[in-house]
Amino acid sequence: MNGRRALVLGVCLLIGVTARVAAGDWDLDALMAARREVRSSSARFVERKYLRLLMERLESSGRLRYVAPDRLERITEKPAAETFELSGSTITGTQRNGERYTLSLAEHPEVAALVEGVRATLAGDLPTLQRHYAVSLAGDRARWQLRLVPYEQIVREKIDDIVIGGADVFLTTVEVHEKDGDRSEMTIQPDGP
Amino acid sequence: MRRARSIVIAGWLLGLAALIVVISRTPFSTDMSAFLPRAPAPEQQALVDQLREGVASRIVLAAIEGADAATRASLSRAMAQRLRDDPAFARVENGESGGTSADQSFVWRNRYVLSAAVDAERFTAAGLRRALERDLEILASGMEPLLKASITRDPTGEAIGLAQTLGGEVHREIRAGVWTARDGARALLLFQTRAAGFDVDGQEHAVDAIAGAFAAARAAQPAAAGARLVMSGPGVFAVRTRAAMKHDVSLYSTVAMSVIVALLLLLYRSLPVLLLTLAPVVSAALAGLAAVGLCFGFVHGITVGFGITLIGEAVDYAIYLFVQSKGQGGTATTLRRIMPTLQLGVLVSICGFAAMLFSSFTGFVQLGVFTIAGLAVALGVTRFVLPRLVPAEFAWTGELVPASRLLALVQRAGALRWVLLALVAFALAGVQARRGDLWQDELSSMSPIPAADLALDGDLRRDIGAPDVRYIVTASAPDREAVLEAGERTDAVLRELVAAGVLSGFDAPGRYLPSARMQAARVAALPPPAVLRTALAEALTGLPFRPESFEPFLAEVAAARAAPPLTRAALDGTALALKVDSLLLERADRWIATLPLRDVRDPGRVSRALATLPAPARGRVVLVDLKTESDALLHRYRHEAILLALLGAVAIAGLLLVWLRSLRMTLAVLAPLAVAVIGTVGVLTLGAGRLSIFNVFGLLLVIAVGSNYCLFFLRGDLSGERGAATVGSLLAANLCTVIGFGALGLSHLPVLFDIGRTVALGTALSLVAAAILTPGLARSQAAGTPA
Numbered sequence: 001m002n003g004r005r006a007l008v009l010g011v012c013l014l015i016g017v018t019a020r021v022a023a024g025d026w027d028l029d030a031l032m033a034a035r036r037e038v039r040s041s042s043a044r045f046v047e048r049k050y051l052r053l054l055m056e057r058l059e060s061s062g063r064l065r066y067v068a069p070d071r072l073e074r075i076t077e078k079p080a081a082e083t084f085e086l087s088g089s090t091i092t093g094t095q096r097n098g099e100r101y102t103l104s105l106a107e108h109p110e111v112a113a114l115v116e117g118v119r120a121t122l123a124g125d126l127p128t129l130q131r132h133y134a135v136s137l138a139g140d141r142a143r144w145q146l147r148l149v150p151y152e153q154i155v156r157e158k159i160d161d162i163v164i165g166g167a168d169v170f171l172t173t174v175e176v177h178e179k180d181g182d183r184s185e186m187t188i189q190p191d192g193p
Numbered sequence: 194m195r196r197a198r199s200i201v202i203a204g205w206l207l208g209l210a211a212l213i214v215v216i217s218r219t220p221f222s223t224d225m226s227a228f229l230p231r232a233p234a235p236e237q238q239a240l241v242d243q244l245r246e247g248v249a250s251r252i253v254l255a256a257i258e259g260a261d262a263a264t265r266a267s268l269s270r271a272m273a274q275r276l277r278d279d280p281a282f283a284r285v286e287n288g289e290s291g292g293t294s295a296d297q298s299f300v301w302r303n304r305y306v307l308s309a310a311v312d313a314e315r316f317t318a319a320g321l322r323r324a325l326e327r328d329l330e331i332l333a334s335g336m337e338p339l340l341k342a343s344i345t346r347d348p349t350g351e352a353i354g355l356a357q358t359l360g361g362e363v364h365r366e367i368r369a370g371v372w373t374a375r376d377g378a379r380a381l382l383l384f385q386t387r388a389a390g391f392d393v394d395g396q397e398h399a400v401d402a403i404a405g406a407f408a409a410a411r412a413a414q415p416a417a418a419g420a421r422l423v424m425s426g427p428g429v430f431a432v433r434t435r436a437a438m439k440h441d442v443s444l445y446s447t448v449a450m451s452v453i454v455a456l457l458l459l460l461y462r463s464l465p466v467l468l469l470t471l472a473p474v475v476s477a478a479l480a481g482l483a484a485v486g487l488c489f490g491f492v493h494g495i496t497v498g499f500g501i502t503l504i505g506e507a508v509d510y511a512i513y514l515f516v517q518s519k520g521q522g523g524t525a526t527t528l529r530r531i532m533p534t535l536q537l538g539v540l541v542s543i544c545g546f547a548a549m550l551f552s553s554f555t556g557f558v559q560l561g562v563f564t565i566a567g568l569a570v571a572l573g574v575t576r577f578v579l580p581r582l583v584p585a586e587f588a589w590t591g592e593l594v595p596a597s598r599l600l601a602l603v604q605r606a607g608a609l610r611w612v613l614l615a616l617v618a619f620a621l622a623g624v625q626a627r628r629g630d631l632w633q634d635e636l637s638s639m640s641p642i643p644a645a646d647l648a649l650d651g652d653l654r655r656d657i658g659a660p661d662v663r664y665i666v667t668a669s670a671p672d673r674e675a676v677l678e679a680g681e682r683t684d685a686v687l688r689e690l691v692a693a694g695v696l697s698g699f700d701a702p703g704r705y706l707p708s709a710r711m712q713a714a715r716v717a718a719l720p721p722p723a724v725l726r727t728a729l730a731e732a733l734t735g736l737p738f739r740p741e742s743f744e745p746f747l748a749e750v751a752a753a754r755a756a757p758p759l760t761r762a763a764l765d766g767t768a769l770a771l772k773v774d775s776l777l778l779e780r781a782d783r784w785i786a787t788l789p790l791r792d793v794r795d796p797g798r799v800s801r802a803l804a805t806l807p808a809p810a811r812g813r814v815v816l817v818d819l820k821t822e823s824d825a826l827l828h829r830y831r832h833e834a835i836l837l838a839l840l841g842a843v844a845i846a847g848l849l850l851v852w853l854r855s856l857r858m859t860l861a862v863l864a865p866l867a868v869a870v871i872g873t874v875g876v877l878t879l880g881a882g883r884l885s886i887f888n889v890f891g892l893l894l895v896i897a898v899g900s901n902y903c904l905f906f907l908r909g910d911l912s913g914e915r916g917a918a919t920v921g922s923l924l925a926a927n928l929c930t931v932i933g934f935g936a937l938g939l940s941h942l943p944v945l946f947d948i949g950r951t952v953a954l955g956t957a958l959s960l961v962a963a964a965i966l967t968p969g970l971a972r973s974q975a976a977g978t979p980a
Binding site for chain 2: 047049051052054059074078079080084088089096099103105108158
């Protein structure tokens with residue numbers, strides 16, 4: 001797709017989204033519909049983890065990439081380079097030493113619960129979200145908060161909730177609150193237009 | 194006289210009853226390894242073991258095609274759920290979790306004795322420091338949710354390392370929660386049966402269970418109507434081959450039998466005589482089976498299949514008796530006249546088949562025993578029982594319309610000898626020109642598996658990442674510990690080769706069950722609690738970890754130091770147990786460890802590296818190329834078959850020479866047989882045709898049956914009505930053989946196709962050649978030899 005066509009398409013989409021919002025309130029359906037229009041995006045992230053295991057917070061940073069409908073990539077740059085890629089129901093990772101590993105989401109429900117919450121939100125896939133979580137949305141279009149509380153027992157034993165914050169179609173924060181008190185906060189800075 | 198007759202008939206019937214009792218107590222086996230050699234070289238033993246019970250022989254690959262991805266996935270889940278409870282399977286994998294938790298728990302509990310990374314340096318302050326720094330990186334990474342819980346118990350990451358080594362590096366595509374082919378069109382399942390590959394009944398049970406689970410899952414889902422199940426794997430092939438063999442043998446032997454019966458009815462125009470003709474055949478088959486049962490304790494299914502080959506010869510005896518009785522004053526007179534010829538004929542055949550008794554393949558020895566016992570009994574029944582079942586004055590009164598014309602032809606046939614010799618010379622030249630590639634040289638040429646099935650197997654294997662085993666390293670030693678230690682030394686060498694890119698991976702029994710010595714060394718590398726505590730405290734200095742978090746680690750290392758050594762019994766209940774059992778085999782007086790290699794790029798280098806290893810006491814470590822070995826096995830088969838056939842031919846020649854006391858008369862019998870063999874080989878190798886081992890055994894049959902024709906031409910009176918009857922009986926006998934074996938030649942299975950064609954063609958050729966050559970050769974001698 002050349003730049004001009006992309007621009008035209010973007011403008012059309014923007015008008016479409018704006019038209020819909022103007023017609024109604026900012027609700028789950030509106031957020032999901034807006035997200036479904038996003039075919040791909042990339043951003044920088046900084047993640048801070050507060051773990052009981054550690055006396056101080058742990059910070060990492062790098063890049064995130066999303067390609068609709070189901071590909072999500074996390075490229076950590078600091079403190080060590082590694083990649084973590086979710087595609088379909090498989091996670092493929094590369095460690096610092098270059099070794100690769102593959103995980104099946106089906107085999108790791110707690111990991112699945114974490115990544116699926118973020119990915120289904122990015123994809124605007126409400127049915128998937130609602131299959132795994134009780135979903136509630138607060139705030140308005142300019143500043144919203146999506147709270148996901150897991151249904152499955154095996155996940156509830158580990159995770160209290162996931163709170164995704166955003167502005168417009170963009171996700172800006174992801175917070176995970178774990179049962180044992182550990183939590184992580186990721187701030188996301190979308191690459192500018 | 195009448196009394197004697199009753200006694201003989203009663204004795205015969207009693208004998209048949211006894212044979213039936215013996216047979217009913219004989220188990221029938223379908224273990225194909227009866228056709229593998231009894232005392233092979235060590236490399237071939239490895240092949241035979243792999244074929245019989247190696248882990249590769251127990252794998253069944255299945256794929257669900259058709260319908261949509263979600264439906265395929267749900268079918269896969271339903272099948273797996275049902276089959277995981279089925280004791281026929283040691284392992285059911287479809288990409289879901291489940292079935293592996295026992296394995297994971299075993300690996301987790303025993304990580305300190307299983308991990309090759311465990312050494313003393315790893316638990317020093319410096320070693321622990323490195324591990325903890327790495328743990329921090331993991332906590333910061335995307336893997337944190339997965340590994341956070343294990344870090345305080347396993348900071349050195351032994352369990353993760355083991356999961357990567359044991360899980361293999363094969364990438365598996367998961368879609369809709371289940372294993373899927375890379376192109377997304379098939380859901381994949383992998384089964385490991387408990388039954389070994391050679392246990393065809395067990396494999397059949399497993400294959401049926403998989404098909405049943407699929408059918409049940411499909412029936413439960415309306416959207417699944419378009420879904421299909423395809424299966425592959427050694428067990429699946431074995432089951433299909435046996436079914437095809439059963440089908441073909443019963444179909445074509447029924448066809449052959451019906452045509453033969455119709456032909457004989459046409460000939461005799463008498464149902465009782467027809468039934469009498471079959472009496473020697475049935476007796477012979479029962480005697481053959483019983484003899485094999487008594488000698489071996491079991492009868493192989495293939496031996497039974499070949500039982501029909503007996504029809505070819507045993508049916509002849511009664512035909513000779515009845516047809517030649519025409520106008521000869523009854524069966525008693527005829528019998529007296531033809532008996533010497535028949536006796537010699539049977540002796541010649543037995544000589545030929547006796548060669549098979551020296552085969553190193555149990556299956557062929559069984560065939561030899563079967564045939565010899567069968568022919569002897571067929572002759573005995575023809576000699577003693579048949580005459581007493583028909584009135585002494587019985588004489589066949591039918592009319593073989595072409596018989597007199599046939600006789601006229603035979604009387605002039607000698608003129609054709611130059612034509613025949615020219616054809617033989619032509620055939621010989623053809624064979625000579627092809628001598629470089631006369632033989633089918635790959636074991637696969639004997640394989641009854643259709644090419645399309647093999648292609649599917651290749652596809653599924655690639656999709657599933659199942660090993661396509663060609664190269665394995667085998668280590669042998671007198672006991673389990675010694676072989677495990679040899680395997681561990683090999684493991685170390687292979688790991689260096691993997692790092693050097695010579696191969697991409699391998700498996701080894703020591704990964705699941707390390708030798709006692711290796712376990713002791715690893716436990717010894719774990720420091721005492723106080724020492725470990727001090728080292729950990731030093732390693733933690735300056736790191737953000739809370740020191741008290743690692744109490745579980747300290748406790749578990751202490752427990753590992755005190756734990757009893759790991760034994761094979763500890764693996765019970767895990768899929769790893771089966772893996773160890775298939776990689777570690779116990780033979781009569783020794784243990785063999787197998788290490789299957791993946792993706793070998795330079796086998797020479799692997800061999801050289803292994804040569805540097807110190808050999809275990811009274812044992813050895815070798816690289817085995819299963820393809821080379823299987824081809825070598827085929828060569829061995831073939832050389833043996835040719836040797837035995839030659840041996841049989843020499844024995845036959847010797848017997849004839851002793852019996853006939855005339856070189857020329859012997860030649861009169863052997864020349865047509867040589868012509869038939871050369872001619873048959875010439876025709877079989879016409880164009881691009883190549884010979885298989887089955888052709889060789891077919892030729893042995895040609896010699897056994899064809900020699901009877903020659904003997905009749907040699908000793909029979911070839912003039913007048915008696916001559917016509919002799920020639921007619923030979924033609925009728927040969928027609929039965931050609932029809933019987935020709936029907937087998939319709940099969941697509943190499944063994945039936947090859948033997949059927951060879952015998953049908955060869956016996957017809959030997960009849961023609963005998964008619965042309967034998968009377969002439971015999972006549973020129975007649976003056977000097979008493980009849």
